[in-house]
Amino acid sequence: MNPVLKKIVRGLSVCYSEVFPNPDTDYFELEYNGKLFIIADSYCMNPDCTCQEAVLNFVQIIPKRGRxxxxxxxxxxxxxxxxxxxxxxxxxxxxxxSIVRHFTSDGMILKPLNERFNEMKEKAKVIFS
Known part of the structure; x- marks a missing residue:
């Protein structure tokens, strides 16, 4: 079974980059107080689910030495x-x-997150049709 389909069946969120891989748009980036983060966005792809949220995983790019x-x-x-x-x-x-507030403060992130959410739901419809 396809790994994405397995996640959908198990009720897990699926990372946008797993479904639409593109090195230029796979992740969001954020600089906060000298720390650089990549943010992976995942979504529920259950076509029957009415959730309206994204799971955002913030990963600090350059960890402290030895960590x-x-x-x-x-x-x-x-x-x-x-x-x-x-x-x-x-x-x-x-x-x-503070990091989340910095990432979301100007409201500009809502548009791409919602667009990606809709793309994922449309892809789920194709998968299940």
């Missing part, structure tokens, strides 16, 4: 009205909130 890359994951509402922490990693809540 693994630090990351955290949130479930971000695609109407821009908040998020839930899915995995805090080694980030304290204050820093995590």
């Amino acid at each position: 693994e890359a630090e990351s955290f994951m949130i479930r971000y509402k695609l109407n821009g009205r908040g998020y839930k922490i899915h995995d805090q990693g080694n980030f304290n809540r204050h820093e995590l909130r």
Whole structure:
């Protein structure tokens, strides 16, 4: 069975770059207080699900020497009205909130996230038709 289909059947979110691989658009990037992050966005592809959110995995690109890359994951509402922490990693809540606020502050991220969400739902319809 196709790996994407396996995730859909198991109710897992699927990374946008798994379905639409493109090195230029696979991930979002963010610089925050001298730290560089890549943000992988995943979506529920269950065609019957009415969720309207993206799972965003923030991964710090250049970790401290001798340490693994630090990351955290949130479930971000695609109407821009908040998020839930899915995995805090080694980030304290204050820093995590500040990073997310910086990433979403101008509201410009909502458009591409919603476009990608819609692309993923359309692809799911094709898969299940």
